[in-house]
Amino acid sequence: LLQSHFTSLHPLTVFYLVGIPSLPESLFLPVFFIFLLFYLLILTGNALILVAVVIEPSLHKPMYFFLINLSALDILFTTTTVPKMLSLFLFGDHFLSFSSCLLQMYLFQSFTCSEAFILVVMAYDRYVAICRPLHYLALMTPQTNAALASSAWLTALLLPIPAVVKTSQMVYDNIEFHYFIRSFLLKKKTCMAKKSLKPHILLGLYLSARLDSDLCLTSITWLLRSFCSSVTSQLSSLSFCTIAVCLLTTSSGAGEFSGLGAAIASKPPVPLHIYSLDSLLLPISCNETEESWTIFYLVGIPSLPKSLFLPIFFIFLLLYLLILVGNALILVAVVIEPSLHKPMYFFLINLSALDILFTTTTVPKMLSLFLCGDRYLSFPACFLQMYLFHSFSCSEAFILVVMAYDRYVAICRPLHYPALMTPQTIAALAASAWLTALLLPIPAVVQTSHMAFENTAHIYHCFCDHLAVVQASCSDTSPQTLMGFCIAMVVSFLPLLLVLLSYAHILASVLHGRSKAFSTCSSHLLVVGTYYSSIAIAYVAYRADLPLDFHIMGNVVYALLTPVFNPLIY
Structure with missing residues (x-):
């Protein structure tokens, strides 16, 4: 509902995230790896907490129930902003559609509020445990715990809605962003009267940043009074509160620092404009000057009604999670199990890693398109996505050839297998x-990047596929189409020919009495x-006389089918 509301208000508005204005581009890659490391630590650490609490019966207590809520919030909170920041620093992907921008702002503020209210609930839990220990089991029942957690989530999900909706109705001039969208930053540079915004801003800041701190401090005050009344008996119980107090201090301190920084920043170092596509679409002919810049608009599946966007999103999300979990399990199993330290499984983990990378190149953007309506990609982001998509696709084809060669040596020359498939050989392969x-893919990508495009190029696809990008150009597409076709033939048919040649020798060996060894090839053949x-x-x-939607869906099937089935087969 929020997305449709935002889209109807500003259907042709694009936001440009400046990032960190004074940061030189030479530091973008180090900053990307630092943020990526922190993001992986957040995901792994909180996921381990979730798994530990769920599978360990001794941790099925109210305190740990609220803790897994906090861990889930940390994952959602960072996932709202960090992937876009990573995309900005790695790909130079500065653009956000209006609906994506406002949705990101809403989720960021909602999860911030949820974390604050969960900390309040945790403080109340410790208050009851220490100040009223005999009544703890009666007061903190499973129903009460669920009601407290649900109230924290629901209140936080509802609280930012008025601010976000009001912000979406403003008229903007110049806006200063960091690397994600915050309500305060949007309001700060609006060209509406600022005095009318002050009560609205102050109320929002108090409810999201101060109210929870005040409630937590009240709980801690009661805890200290109880502690002072009976020091000996309460000493051990008070130790459980130290973690909650540390979390409160960290959360409130970060919020105060962020709020103070936003409040004292009076002049933006770099002006930023909201670009309207009305102005971008004015030049009808291709602009081939060096000063021109291009953004790509992903049309998606043209005839797909918007009512099906959410179901498609959930289907793709489910498939993506299956790919990530299934291939990650294969990676972990092969690494930790010594009996699987063999050439065949070494190539298998390469295949699993490729499946994860291959789908991660395209699926997150597709999910963003169907959920948020985020259709824009900057020029470097689009071409990097194209390059990675085709590179990982080629890698998968060649890894399958190497796996076929491994099976050929194992079955046709079993006595020479240890000598031929040494660690150095398999690493080299x-x-x-x-x-x-x-x-x-480098020649095709580089040549395509030299083609002429309109300021806003429409790509009739869900991601930046080579052929779709070529067709979006207003240059002569024949040379690039021919080059793409030749590379596709090399990548598709040469590996297939080598695989068939390997299996021809394998079948010849099977006919001479080695049928038992052939069973090891079944998974690879599938x-x-x-x-x-x-x-x-x-x-x-692509070749059949079918509507455009079938061309797009054919490529989407190609991007998802193999990565989904590989972990199921193995």
């Missing part, structure tokens, strides 16, 4: 597959069949 695939079936679907959808 895997590295060659990766390196060849990383180099092969994966090869799935991979080339997805390529066939994409090719038929």
